[in-house]
Amino acid sequence: MNNPYLPQKAEIMEVIQETTSDLDIKTYRVKLLDGGTISFMPGQFIELSIPGVGEAPFGFASSPLDTGYIELSIKRVGLVTEALHSLKAGSKIWLRGPFGNTFPVKEMEGSNILIIAGGLGLAPLRPLILYMFDERNRCKYGDVQMLLAARSTGDFIYRREFEAWERIMDTNIIKTIDRPEEGWNGKVGFPHILVGEIEIDIPNTYAVLCGPPIMIKSVSSRLLEMGIPKFKILTTLEMRMTCGVGKCGKCNIGHQYVCIDGPVFSMAQLAEMPAEY
Amino acid sequence: MAHVVVPKNRLNELLEGWMKNYRVVAPHRNGKALVFEEVKKASDVILNDEITYKSPKEYLFPQVEKIMTFGDGVEPESTEVRKTIVLGVKTCDLEALKVMTAVFTKGKYTDTYFEKNLNNTVLIGLGCRAEKPGCFCNARGLNKAHSQACDMFLTDSGDEYMAEILTCKGEELLEGLQLEEAPSPAAIPQDDNQAGVLEIDGEENVIFNKTDWASISEKCLGCGTCTFICPTCHCFEFKDTVLEGVPVRYRCWDSCMYPKFTIHASGHNPRASKKERYRQRIMHKYLYVKQNFGYTACTGCGRCIRSCPAGMNIKSVVTEIMENLKNS
C-alpha cells in the first residue's frame, strides 16, 4: 500500500520575486531530486514540507504540460512560508501530491473562458491558462478573456508574461488596481463592478474565478445576475488541508472534503453546500 | 466460526501465555480510573461491566505517533510492529473502531499507519450487560451484548466465558489450548430492550441552517475533552519538530473544538466561534460520516456525557435537533 503521507525530496531550481510591494510573493521552480516527475492537471494542489518546520498545501502555478519542473507561487504569511522565503536556489524541500480534483478542462472545450483573478488568486489559475494557451490546446477553446485585479501595480504576479499572453489570438486581458496610480493606463476599480463592462457571450462562457473570499462572493453573485449558469461558474477554495487525503477532518464543508472533493467547485455545488468557508 | 468455552479459572493461564508473544492491553485500575493499559500481570486485568473513561482507540491511532524522519530521503518511521492484544473491548468501542477503520482505510487513500496497527492487533470483545448512567447505545440501536467487529468475542456466562472465534487471528490465540468446543448457540445474545434508533434524519443544509446552534452550544466551554475520549473521533494534525538534530514529523490528535483547528495562515477562520465548532462536531458525527461511509459516528458509549465539565449531552442535543426539525 502506498503511504500517502510520505513526501519526496525536491530541489529549488529558481526563485522569482513576483511582487515589488509589501505583499511578499515569490515563485519557486522546483524539481524532484530522483528525476521523477509530478504530473498533475489544472486545479490540483501539492503539500510542501520544510523539515522541522511543517507542511502546508499550495496550488500548482505552472503548466501541467511542463514535466521537468513545477512552480509554486507563495506569499510570506505563516510558519512554513516564512521558512520557505528564507530558502534560495539549491535548497531542498519535500513535496507530496498531487491532490484534489481538477478544472473540468474537457467539458470547458468549445466554450469561451472568462478568467477573473484577484491578487495571488491568479496563481492556481495559471496552470489552466497555460494549458489552454498551449498550441495543441488553444484551438479547443474559444475566446479567453481575463480580468486581473490587484491592490496596486506592484502586486501583480506574472506581469512579465502578460504581454506574451495578450499576443495569443482571441485573448484579451483587462488589468485593474484598487486605487489610481501615476502612470497606470489600465482600469481602476473592483472586479465585481468591472465584470459588467466586459462583453461576454453569456450562453457560451465558463467563468473561472479565484481570489479573496469577499471577491469570490461579490463576483459570483454579479455573474449569476448576468445570467451565467451556476454550473459554469467555477472557483477554487482554500482550506487548512493537513493531510490532503480526506482523513484529518479539517477542510470539510458539509460532508465534502476540499482536499479530495475539491478544491475546484462550481457555484452549483457550492449552493448546495453549507456556507462554511 | 467456532465457539469454545473458556473457564474463568483458566483465564490467567491464557493471559500469561499471550503475554509471552504479545503486548496485552486490557482494562486495568490506575488510581480510581479504569483505563486500557498494557498489563504485565494477569491479575491486573479487570474484566467487568464498567466502561473505561477513555476508549481503546489510542492503541490503533496513538495520540502522538512519529510518522517520519527526514534525512537524505524521507524514512517512514518503522513503528516497531508489536503484536498487540486488546482485551475486553465493549460493543460500543468495537462498533466505533468499525467507523474509524472505514474512515482510515476506505476511499481513494489508505492511512497506512492505522492499517498497520490494525493488522497487528487482535481485538477481543466482551459483552456488556447493563447501560451505565449516560450510556445510550440502546437508543443508537446497538446490541450491547454482542458484536462481530472483532477477532474473538467473549460472553460472560457465570463460571466461564463463551468465546466466539471470528477470525484467524482470534483462532491463533487459542491454538493448542485444548478448550472444549461449544455448540453454536441457537441465537446470538440479544439485548432485551432495544429502543428506536437515534439518528439525525434530515438534509445537511436544513440541519445546518435551521438549528439554533448558538443556544445549543451556549454552555460548552470548548475544552475538547469529548473529542479526546470519544471512540470515533479521528481528526489529527501533523507536528514537525527537531529531535536530537533530526527533523521528524509526528501525527497528533487534534480537536474540532479548538479555535486553531481550522485557522488559515492568513488568519481567516471558517469556524471562528464555538457555535460553528460545536455544530461541526455534531454534524460530523451524525451526518457527514454517515454520508461518506455509511455509519453514524456515535455509538452511544456516553463518555462525552459523563466527562463533560459543563453537562453537555449529545443525546439530548440530537433529540432536540430532531424535534425542532419536526416542528418547523
Next chain:
Amino acid sequence: MMEQTRRKMECNTAWEPKIVAFLCNWCSYAGADLAGTSRIQYPPNIRIIRLPCSGRINPLYIIKALVEGADGVMVSGCHPGDCHYLSGNMYARRRFTILKKLLATAGMEPDRVQFTWVSASEGSRFAAVVDEVVGKVRKLGPNRIKGV
C-alpha cells in the same frame, strides 16, 4: 532516542553542563562583555541570550529551556533600582522568586535555576557568578526532569 542520549551522556565521562543564560541588554550583557574584554576567565558552559530587560524574560523561556534539556538556567538583570526601564527588574524579581518555588514544588533542584543582578561595570562579578552557577549545576549532574 532519549534513552540512547542518556546512555551516551552517562558513558561520556566528560559530561559538561549546558546552561542557558538570559541577560538584560543594559547591565548584565554589558557586564558579560566587560568580563570578556577584561580577559577574565569563566567557564564556557553558558549560552548567552540577550533580551531588552529582565522584565522581558518570560518565565516560559526558562521552563522551555529546562524541559528541552538545559542543565541549568541563569538569569541576570540590572540591580534593583538601576533598571533602564525603571522597574522592569522589580517585576521580574517577583516572577523569578515565584517561578523558583514552582519548579521546586514540581521536584526540580532549585540550584538549576539561578537569578542574580550584574551591572555593566561588574565584569568580575559576572565571571564569579557564572563560576558559581556552573559549579552548582555540575554538582547536580544532567537534567532529568522528564524522567529519562
Next chain:
Amino acid sequence: MNFEKQRNEIAAICNTLLGEGRVKVILGFTCGEYEGNAIPFFLRKREDVDKLKWDDTCTPNLARYLMEKKEGAAVIAKACDARAIVMYMAENQINRDNVYIIGVECEGMKDKDGMPAPGCRECRVKIPPVFDILVKNEETGKQNNIATDTSQNGEADLSEKLKRFQNEIKKCILCYSCRQACYGCYCESCFMDRNIPNWLSSELDTGSKMMFHLGRAMHLAGRCVECGACERVCPSGVDIRYLIKEITGFCEELYGYQAGVNANDIPALLSFKQNDREVGFVGGEEDGSCCGT
C-alpha cells in the same frame, strides 16, 4: 440543610430581576440529565425560574461565562465564583456595574461520590467577597475563616516531589479541559496554541505536558481563587492544582496578596515593592524551607 430555603430566596431574586427587566440573562444552575448533577443554566424567562437548582452538587464555576456575557448578566455566585469575578475586576476584564451578583453563602459542594469537591475541601472563604445581594446560610452564619491550609507538601523531599509531578503528568491527555474550565485562563490565544513561537516541546509527549502545566501554573501564580474547577473537570483525574496552590500560598506569604478578596488590590505579580525579598537569589537570602539548597 437549608438548600431549599436558599433556593427559594434565589428564585425570588431572579424573578424580580427578570420581571423588572434589569438583566437579560442569569447564570445559574439546573438539574443535569446525567446523574442529576447540577449543570450551568442560562435563565432568560421568568417561567423557567422553577428550573433553577441549588444544592450541594452546584460545583461549576459560572464566572467563566461572564467573559462571553459582559453586559446585562446576573450571576448566582458562590464564594469561589465571586472571587473569580473580583479577579476579573482587578484585571480589568469586566465592569462591576455591568454585572449583577447574587452572592450565595456556600458551605462547600460534594463530588460524585458525596465527598467534598476539589477546592471545597480546603476552602477558606464561605461568604462571597463581592455581591449585590447576599443569600445567607442562616444555620451556620459563619465568618470567613482565613486559616492557612495545613495539607502542604513542603516536607516531601525533591525526588518525591518530582515523582508526584511526573505521575500526574503521566495521566494527562492534554485535552485542555482544565484550561477551558479555569476562570483565569482567558487568554485569546493560549501559549500552547501558538505556532510562532512554538512552545510545544520537541519531545511532544511528556515535554509538552510539562510545558503546559508548568506554564499554566506560572500564569496562575497569585491569581488562583481555589475553585477547584481544573481538578474537577479533568477526565483523567490529574491533580496539578497542588502546584498552583503552593505558589499561590507563597505569593500570599511573601507579598501579602490573596487572590479574589479585594478588587482594588493589585495582583501580586503586577506590582512590586522596592524591598521585596530575594528568596533563593544568588547572593540573596537563602530560604531553607522551600527554595534553599
